Amino acid sequence: MPEKLSEEMSERLEAVRLNYEEITQAIAGAAVQSGRKPEDITFLAATKTVEPAVINYAVSLGLRCIGENKVQELLSKYDEYDLAHCDLQFIGHLQTNKVRQIVGKVSMIQSVDSLRLAQEIDRQSAKNGIITDVLAEVNIGREENKSGVFAEALEELLKQMSELHHIKVRGLMTIPPVCDRKADVCKFFDRMHELFIDISAKTLDNVNMDFLSMGMSDDFTEAIQSGANMVRIGSKLFGARIYR
Numbered sequence: 001m002p003e004k005l006s007e008e009m010s011e012r013l014e015a016v017r018l019n020y021e022e023i024t025q026a027i028a029g030a031a032v033q034s035g036r037k038p039e040d041i042t043f044l045a046a047t048k049t050v051e052p053a054v055i056n057y058a059v060s061l062g063l064r065c066i067g068e069n070k071v072q073e074l075l076s077k078y079d080e081y082d083l084a085h086c087d088l089q090f091i092g093h094l095q096t097n098k099v100r101q102i103v104g105k106v107s108m109i110q111s112v113d114s115l116r117l118a119q120e121i122d123r124q125s126a127k128n129g130i131i132t133d134v135l136a137e138v139n140i141g142r143e144e145n146k147s148g149v150f151a152e153a154l155e156e157l158l159k160q161m162s163e164l165h166h167i168k169v170r171g172l173m174t175i176p177p178v179c180d181r182k183a184d185v186c187k188f189f190d191r192m193h194e195l196f197i198d199i200s201a202k203t204l205d206n207v208n209m210d211f212l213s214m215g216m217s218d219d220f221t222e223a224i225q226s227g228a229n230m231v232r233i234g235s236k237l238f239g240a241r242i243y244r
């Protein structure tokens with residue numbers, strides 16, 4: 001017999017259920033407003049600090065994509081994810097020396113911003129006999145101390161990545177600067193969308209622009225309206241994060 005859920009856990013799951021419905025409706029609304037179909041947008045849940053039982057509950061509601069941003073946390077939760085029903089991706093800053101710990105475990109690494117990192121993912125993927133999907137992370141706000149390649153260096157990086165045969169570039173991701181006004185963040189989203197379109201038009205070998213990953217809890221509808229087709233949502237789904 002399964003243990004009866006604590007009252008606290010039942011309340012949390014109920015909140016996740018309501019949030020999930022609200023988010024999927026908002027995603028659908030923004031998709032339709034921007035001339036696309038709800039199913040064209042991938043809803044990835046950012047699951048840092050969230051325990052597997054809660055993540056798997058969201059998967060039982062229909063969530064199909066989750067992303068972790070720390071290698072250690074991903075590994076400690078790995079055996080508990082319901083990976084028969086959802087796709088696990090890596091969305092955080094990745095150190096080269098940790099690549100081998102996640103290659104083969106994640107379906108996509110969203111945060112590739114240097115040739116060195118791409119080469120290591122390629123090397124580890126070759127060892128495993130697989131091809132790993134990756135996104136190139138762009139530092140669209142040109143912020144110091146932030147991950148991501150600058151826009152003017154993107155094409156060169158993609159060309160170099162296209163020569164690596166055990167990775168496949170599937171698109172772009174960004175985390176824009178924190179902006180007080182929605183109009184300001186939208187400018188960054190629009191600039192990313194322009195890059196995405198420009199690169200698509202160049203048809204580089206082995207480089208596909210399938211995913212434009214941008215937009216988080218506070219701005220995902222704006223991101224979709226600017227052309228995002230993947231949003232990464234954490235706190236709006238799971239509630240405020242508690243770091244232990």
Ligand SMILES: *Cc1c(COP(=O)(O)O)cnc(C)c1O
Nearest residue numbers: 046069091216217232233234235
């Ligand atoms: C945590 C995280 C998110 C989600 O942030 P929220 O504001 O909680 O929605 C998205 N992308 C990355 C890379 C993250 O680490």
